[in-house]
Amino acid sequence: MSLPVKKNDQLDVYIEDLTHDGSGVAKVEGYPLFIPGSLPGETVRIHVVKTLKKYGFGKLLEIVQPAENRVEPPCPVFHVCGGCQVQHLTYEGQLAMKHSMVRSVIDRIAKLPHVPVHPVLGMENPWRYRNKSQIPFGTQNGRMVSGFYKTRTHEIVDTDVCLIQQPEGDDILQALTNEFEKLGVMPYDEETGRGMLRHVVIRKGFATGEIMVVLITKKKKWAEKEQVVEAVRRIVPDVTSIIQNVNSEKTNVIFGNETLTLWGKDTITDTIGDVKFDISARSFYQVNPVQTEVLYGKALEYANLTGGESVIDAYCGIGTISLFLAKNAKHVYGVEIVPEAIEDAKKNAAINGISNATFEAGPAEVVIPNWYKQGVKADVLVVDPPRKGCDETLLQTIITERPKKIVYVSCNPATLARDLRILEDGGYETKEVQPVDMFPQTTHCEAVAWLELR
Template structure:
């Protein structure tokens, strides 16, 4: 017998919200039927309008809050409701940390069937604003010149912004200067429908410790009218600029960077430090956007690894060597593997930069390279994984189970895939000891975790 949906489109109803979705919407249930409502918070009673009804769930619009959450706050950002960059500014920072801890606990129980794993309170920031060291914003045009900002939620409408509350101020300065200077010299914005126009994106990178700045202009074609004048004025306008790069992306795509990169002025890289480890950062480098919390995250990984100087460590998904180089300071030998050749080139350069010689990096898929190392007799005492959002490849998980390192330290940017992978490792003879969430992205729904896993 088919269950009747208890609400219809355009109904006005009163609900009480009991949870948040992974993208920050409030969840209310009517006779067990979930309704997702943006900007609502758990514990709130509200009047909503039902705007969409699907078979298993629906969506509503918040009309009036009848009983407010004690964690609700006024949002300081003037474009918060339109912009898609943040999802949780209306929730106090204390409330955000509690919600993220609950999210981690819930997925470990629901997906991983792990009910007795210790989940620590989330490690948050003392100052959770202005933390991002990298801006990359699409460029558009309105009467009077260029605009740049994040897309409106679920659209490709650009919300022009003067400042972003989670960007370091220097990045705002770069974006405003490039908009003004490129408007002055008649640079056109890229139009994705017609595949015409020139400037697609503005990227700014800022070294939090070194204060060095990189400006990247992403264009549709190699031609950039008045290039020399534009470069000269950017250098004059933005203090600390060490590198101005042009990236050419001629494809019809949502991917930001194209294959061709050229230095217009200054250096190819800028530098920054996490702790006492120095990194060279190119326009294409993956480098954590919140360096203060990255140190918190890596210190936690290092603490769980409990290195004495005698261990062999394998770092799967090593990127530009950030975790590898942290671990190498305390390990006998570290092997890192990463599928992106440019990242491995950066990793080798960073090892050289820091005069760290007990690391070895390889290009390839972790699930292919690590079994080959195992056949060659390279066995990890500690294995560290820091996979993309999709989690670990199944072949890598099976290799870990076969290799039997005493300890696995799992750094995760997606609690759901972490829970899935922990279940596989548990079934393969491992025990999840504890999980430490770290808030790398305040005011968004994202949460990073470090999990300690030991051989039973």
């Protein structure tokens, strides 16, 4: 069967939808074409760059008729940087797109068209919200550069300003890049494996103002280490913590396994609501503290705790949701596969004087049945899994153990929808879903779902 378009065709198309990565979708005689940079409601002129059996890709040549909600992106490198995908869409348009995305997967994958999906909870100011920057370093035209990766590549876009990061992060990175070059610090080259400096990670406590600078290096020993520490202290006079992380592997994973404190404290402190957290270099901690409070507040509302409930928090991390819930529960049990995160969770419970929280390291699908055997039965189960969703064995464990209520916090609507279908088939009823915009200017969307045992 011949396709309605072929490679190198130029044609005008109407954009009907957006994909999860922010590309516009046009259809020519039912054949989908994905066009980065286009928006729903637009007529655009495209160059067909690739055709496959079921879909193809086009390059945007010209916007013939722009969408009403198109805006000029304020970031000068938006069109090449892969950090944001939808700066060219008004913020109201972004929230509508994210609602549509969540609604679509709840209908299509979960097959729950009757379940309410509420309007997305957005930000008053959807800029400068990130409390963590992870910046790769490299060399271009003989000079050191730092920035973000170009879309679908590992080519660094030299960046002075990032409008979703903290302003201090911009200033620190520019000053550090200049200083590293003066000191002769060699950036790591992914292709050859040569060089020393891989990434710099900057974390800031929104509530406390404490700053951590993490230098990720190929080797533990490096000639300029002391000079670099002095430079960081001079450039960031109020720095709380300077950390070195060693990653000697030939990989694009950012962190290695060895972490050393070069100066100051091992951790920085931040608060969400009235709960205080110690955050280490490798701790998972939500990057948008303003919306984290909104997200966790919704999880707390769905849990509807009265003070007499036992709660199990699967994928508890450093205890962020667990400690939020502990203030209103009889007891909270948190499980997490990363032992260091469990140590952090225990410390965070102690810092906050919370004694009704127990944390254990291990796979949730192993630890939770053991707790049930010991007589720990959850009235409420909270899950906050990674993007791949809940482990299949954990879902079967939940269905077997039958907690009365589940609060599912998701960072990937598609895997949320898949898991809701499994839980529905296992005897649960999804009551409602609340999307929360944790990442303005990008296509990512978080959501909280409330389920009850039938």
